[in-house]
Amino acid sequence: MFLYSLKLWNWRKYPQSPEGNPGLEIFFNDGLNVIVGENDSGKTAIIDAIKVTLGTNSHDNIWVNDTDFSKESQTLKVECTFKNLTDFEEAFFFEWLTIVPNKSELRVVLEAELYEDVNKQKRIKRSIKAGPENLEMAIEDSVRQVLSATYLKPLRDASSELSPGKNSRVAQVVKSLKDFEDGSQTTEDILGKFSEAFENLRTILDAPVLSKIQSTIDSFFEENNKKIPTIHNKELTIAEILRRLEMNLGEVGTGLGSSNLLFMSVELLLLSENLVGPKLALIEEIEAHIHPQAQLRVIKHFEEDSKNSGMQYIFTSHSPLLAASINLENIIMIYNQRAFSMRQGETKLQSEDYEFLERFLDATKANLFFARGIIFVEGDAENLLLPAIAEAINLPLHRYGISIVNLGSIAFKRYSSIFLRNNSNYAMNFPVAIITDLDLKPVEYYASEPCYFKIPKTINEEIASKYQASPNPELEQAIFINLNVALTKIHSTYYNKDIPGIDKKKVKEELREYIVDSSLDNSIDYFDQTVMERREKLQLDYFHDIEATKVFLSSPWTLEHSIASSQLRTNLEDILLDCNYSRDDNKKEQRNSWSVDERVRATEVYKFLLEKEISKTIVAQQLAKWIIDNKQTAGEVIRKSIPLQYLVQAIEHVTGGVQNEH
Structure with missing residues (x-):
């Protein structure tokens, strides 16, 4: 399954229309999506709406607050629709499905309302439901957790996230993997290894530590109440062990860019484990702390991975380099509080135009998206x-x-x-x-040479006779910009190689002299007409x-x-x-x-x-x-x-x- 669409009513800068229609409706590809647009166009609002509705794998505390409501609105609504559910997913989400001909959808709706309680304090009431329109039912937390997305915030502190400690993200991710579930063989092996290591440590500490404090302990207690000091292993849980882990690239002083790449790899590890639910990653400003060449490698990896792994990526970016390096169909541009997909069929671009732009849309030209x-x-x-x-x-x-x-x-x-x-x-x-x-x-350019002229009927008849051909009236309708253009057209119209005795070069030379000496119809109006026709053609x-x-x-x-x-x-x-x-x-x-x-x-x-x-x-x-x-x-x-x-x-x-x- 993948996130097919997002609709927003009164969410931040996307107020609903007077008719009650959503302020924003955005459709996503099932693979890679890169949301672009100028600063403050509403890209982050889109990511946050998905987060607050579906939740995140990192279990962030995400709340609706009063700044999430559009100006002068007391209610808001976010709707996420999922498509392409597998048979197993349809069974899991069955009671919340929307059934449409020959397929099913999962529609998840967040609604929130600003109100005053009995103490005149402003409060926010929030509900998350799923199901067909007007038949939504509350969705259980356990079900909603299956829908959660992996989220990487902008200006992320990757080094801190990868460090050991109580809030270690490495520990959270590893603990969530199936291999490290409570009671799994891998978990039991790790706990056994730690217990064995402690026994070895206790043996090492026995002589230099315990034997030396035994005499002091003996003096503190009665002869008939002897005490023997021992070192015991504190029973560590797998989570406590994992919190002591630090992840790096095996280098001293790993930079922000490398740490960010490693952090992204860790976060995305969870998505590959999903059997039920979307494999959805939300990454804001994916280019953060990453130099241009690394940006190219990263986005190309995601572009390829989205085709092969069933992952869905929704990124925001301010990078023209990144926008230039991906397929145009993966770009969604936010402009004037609306979302515009660049997929084929949505724009006036032809299929060959997409191929052309994939080759020639460089970072300089990609600035147009921002x-x-x-x-x-x-x-x-x-x-x-x-x-x-x-x-x-x-x-x-x-x-x-x-x-x-x-x-x-x-x-x-x-x-x-x-x-x-x-x-x-x-x-x-x-x-x-x-x-x-x-x-x-302009006319002045040609000096005495004929320009912007028509060929009168009598002259056309004379020209045709030189080729032993019948006059073509079309030549009398055309406006010729200059003599060379006229001669080329005349020759292509009248010359017949099957007629013997016509010397092409000689005829052309004779025609040049003849036309120059002839009384041509070269009104200044023909220049103005040519200008007008050329203008209209280019505009069209x-x-x-x-x-x-x-x-x-x-x-x-x-x-x-x-x-x-x-x-x-x-x-x-x-x-x-x-x-x-x-x-x-x-x-x-x-x-x-x-x-x-x-x-x-x-x-x-x-x-x-x-x-x-x-x-x-x-x-x-x-x-x-x-x-x-x-x-x-x-x-x-x-x-x-x-x-x-x-x-x-x-x-x-x-x-x-x-x-x-x-």
Whole structure:
């Protein structure tokens, strides 16, 4: 059996809905579950709700207190549902089972109420029951103990737990193992060994101790009342013997990390003994005191063990490294007081997307599970510039819990779909901004070369005749971005290798001259139409306006071209010239060579960056520094610059757009 679901009503930060529905409903995998989310998202509340309902193997004193009730509520309720019971488990829990078609479930419910007693003192009444809804019965302690979970708290003092003493956890765990039950052969062997060891010790102590005090004893008692001192073995129980044990890794001064790994191994030993009941382990902040490489080994062990042993693990974590190293389907993200499983079928990710993310979701990108909003970018330039721009417009990303995820590609759909749900009634509405390039060269780029044109019918007929083919009207409907695109499409449409006498190379050269000299239909409207169609396609591909995902596009070309078109153009030009020239006269000459027309100049400046192979990363780094050093001025300029509004709007979207004036 395994814990299938948890429902919470008025438990801490999960108040029930006005309709009486649970404030949180979370579904678990039968193997590994890693609960992630930003700080104070409610991860610990989930673990504590399970603990207080089922109890723990360490028999912790877990009570419901007044801080467990949601604000202004007097009652709370926790419901744990177990599925996949074996025949033996069904027999054991029979009187509390909920029978559904072809299967059974075990539903365990904790209810608590705040009330005032006759002395006007605040009290809490608690009950734990099990059974079908509205037919629950009290559950016996002996039965509830079978349901108990192994729990490891955060910031655990593993060294203390493994030390000898009255509260030795090692003794508690070992004593609970079947081999060490009272009356077992192993227990009898241990007690016998201790008795035998004592007899040997008594023999050793006889001469140097007892014989030397005998004369003194003789002087204290009468001749007719002789006393003989002896050493007796105090009858130790197996529990008293085990409390004297200390467990370590055979090293002096074992560190916190190693002690934590050993402590986890000891605690999980109990679960492997269960024949009836869930094999459930709850571990908070599993990465505590463990260095990154050890984290990888630990989580991989649990991931593999959960598949082979029937164990169910529910962990909480703040570690991007850990989140990146496990299968995405094992992650449950807490956001806005709701739980979102990342299993296939729950998100808009396709099966091949899961395979892709398992290979390429690294620790840097996994930071997205711990943020309040995400900006996806395709390269280093945006990654460097956006934090500076956000600072300048008084929306610093770190103050809003926003993470920038640099994909180094345009695989936006595979990452952004993590936050989109198949069930539109359970939308996540997680703020996602996708910033990418429209990537259309402006008309000014092509100078005298034909661009953004259509082929008129008469010219199409002439082209078809050169291939000895019939005209294809589809060519007259298409908008061609440039001449090379047109020639490629024309050739693939008309060329037939079975028609003799057509020299491919010669025909292409003739067509190039013919089209350049022809009167093409190249209205500026075709450029605007191409921009609009490209924008719509990218927005559709990347789920623009689905839930809280939005796409923000540079127009019409790239980030750097947008900057060159903006009121930051002079700053960009200064950086480019400084990167490429050391002499001031060369810088001045190059600057003067660029057009005074702003649109043309922006294209010439960006072409200069490309042709001189100046690092976009270095340019972005230096521009970001200038923005930070001149924050107030830069902020005013950026907000006024129309070409940069797509960046401002992306930042406003994920932050909520409220300016921080401090």
